[in-house]
Amino acid sequence: MYPVLGILLIAVMLSSCTSVKVASDYDKGADFATYKTFAFYKxxxxxxxxxxxxxxxxxxxxxxxxxxxxxxxxxxxxxxxSMFTKSREQVNVYNNNGFGPYGYGWGWSPYYYGNYNTVTTSTEGVLYIDLIDANKKELVWQGVGTGYLSQNNTKKEERIQEFVTSIFELYPPGSEKK
Structure with missing residues (x-):
């Protein structure tokens, strides 16, 4: 029973690492239908x-x-x-009491080593995308995506695209998936 619970816990943790949590805020007085062109704010x-x-x-x-x-x-x-980013390193320590590298729970086993700790690190990143009314020079919309970053360089571009796509699902205001 314990190995099944452990596998389920790992599956939940891995699936939560792949998603991007998004939110947005906007100026309720802005008419988003009038915005048709853009440029990057260097x-x-x-x-x-x-x-x-x-x-x-x-x-x-x-x-x-x-x-x-x-x-x-x-x-x-x-x-x-415009855009800006933040990141922070997450350190997770798991104490697998009685679940040694080859043990299967409490009791005697020739492979039992006692407490077995696992330490993992991951980087959580936050991407902010700001849309500024060019005439008024005022922020009219901000989208934020939070999720774990890939350290695998071959997956970085896919992960960045996932962040940006997820954030823009909230633009224009009122268009978010129900």
Missing amino acids: PGIDKAEINDIDKRRILRAIESELLAKGFTKSETPDLLV
Whole structure:
């Protein structure tokens, strides 16, 4: 019974690591139907504390999502797009009392080693995407995605795309999946 419970717990933890939690906030007085064009807000993007490769990946993903929503990139935009990131290292210590590397619970086993601790680390990242009214220079929408980041370089681009796509599911306000 205990091994089944352990496998179930690991499956839940792994599935929760793959999802991106999203939220958004917006100016209720803004008319989002009037926004048709966009440009990136370089001063804001330059402040993002991530490497340039990942920054370009995020910007390409944002551009792709906005174009898919019918926006046009412009030198005289309706919206300015900015973004910033935060991250924190998570350290998890699991104390597997009685579940040694080869043991199966309490009792005697020739392979029982007593307490068996497992330490894992992961990085939780937060991506903020800001949409700023270009004429008023006011923030009109902010989307936030929180999730675990991939350390596997071959999966980074997919994970960034997943963050950005999940965030833009909330734009325009009122369009979120029910």
